[in-house]
Amino acid sequence: METTPRRRPTASAAVLALTAAGALLAAPTAAYAGTTTYDFRCTPPEQYHDHFPPFDAEVTVELTGPATAAPGATVALQATATLDPPQRAPGIVNLVGGLRGSAVTGTLDIAGSAGGSAELASPGATADRIRGGDVIELRPFTGDFTVAGAGTVDLTPGDVVIRIDAPILGPFDTPCVTPEDGTRPGVAHSITVEGAQGTDQE
Numbered sequence: 162m163e164t165t166p167r168r169r170p171t172a173s174a175a176v177l178a179l180t181a182a183g184a185l186l187a188a189p190t191a192a193y194a195g196t197t198t199y200d201f202r203c204t205p206p207e208q209y210h211d212h213f214p215p216f217d218a219e220v221t222v223e224l225t226g227p228a229t230a231a232p233g234a235t236v237a238l239q240a241t242a243t244l245d246p247p248q249r250a251p252g253i254v255n256l257v258g259g260l261r262g263s264a265v266t267g268t269l270d271i272a273g274s275a276g277g278s279a280e281l282a283s284p285g286a287t288a289d290r291i292r293g294g295d296v297i298e299l300r301p302f303t304g305d306f307t308v309a310g311a312g313t314v315d316l317t318p319g320d321v322v323i324r325i326d327a328p329i330l331g332p333f334d335t336p337c338v339t340p341e342d343g344t345r346p347g348v349a350h351s352i353t354v355e356g357a358q359g360t361d362q363e
Contacts, residue, residue: 194225195350197318200343201244205335212253213325213335218244220337222269222318224349230308231356238350240269240281240302242321252293257328259293262286264327269302274315274348279306299323308354315348 198221205213226238254260263285271279281302291297308314320339326332339345 192225193228193350194223195348196221196223197347197349198222198344199346200339201321201337202340202343203248203321203323203335203337206333209330209333212251216248217340218246218248218337219344220244220321222346222349224271224316224318226306226316226350227352229353229355232308232310232354234354235305235307236352238271238279238281238304238306238316240271240318240349242267242269242299242302242318247296247298250291250293250295250297254291254327254330255293257330259295260286260291260325260327260330262289262291264331265291265297265299265323265325267299267302267321267323269321270319271304271306272317272319273306273309274317275309275312275354277307277309277314279304308352311354314352314354316350316352317348318346 198219201218201220202215203218204215221243222240223243224238224240227236230236250260265286267283269281269283271281273279281304283299283302285300287298287300288295306316321337323335323337324332325335
């Protein structure tokens with residue numbers, strides 16, 4: 162009885178199969194964003210109060226990260242923080258020609274419900290130059306968080322520290338915390354932790 166010889170996959174078919182498999186393995190985990198709004202009281206050092214007085218604001222934090230991760234994985238997080246009312250630079254900054262955007266930086270604390278924490282950092286303001294009366298907005302905060310064991314890890318933003326480093330005006334830090342009688346932050350993002358011990362994810 163005659164048999165039909167098996168056709169060997171062509172080189173192009175093999176390359177296509179490997180390429181498809183590689184694409185699946187390399188595909189990044191989808192990122193999801195959530196928000197929470199809470200109260201802030203920001204208090205610069207007392208010696209700066211004439212030009213940078215303490216202020217109260219409502220902050221909305223949008224936190225972006227992966228929806229799933231393996232236990233022990235380190236995941237990348239990104240956050241934006243929007244103040245209401247927006248804060249404006251005082252007129253004194255014009256004495257030094259305004260502030261460079263990179264002279265205003267910040268950090269944002271993130272806490273995990275299953276333990277662990279992270280400090281996300283903003284590299285500077287969205288504007289290249291800030292003059293008196295201009296709104297101060299920070300670029301997105303970024304950083305890494307290591308997830309714990311299986312289950313759901315809820316991530317909650319917390320305190321912010323704004324740092325100004327400019328001639329005559331600094332450097333000085335302004336911590337922004339939730340007052341005792343203020344609205345506290347809620348969960349901004351959740352990660353489902355499942356599977357075997359993981360590796361870094363973005």
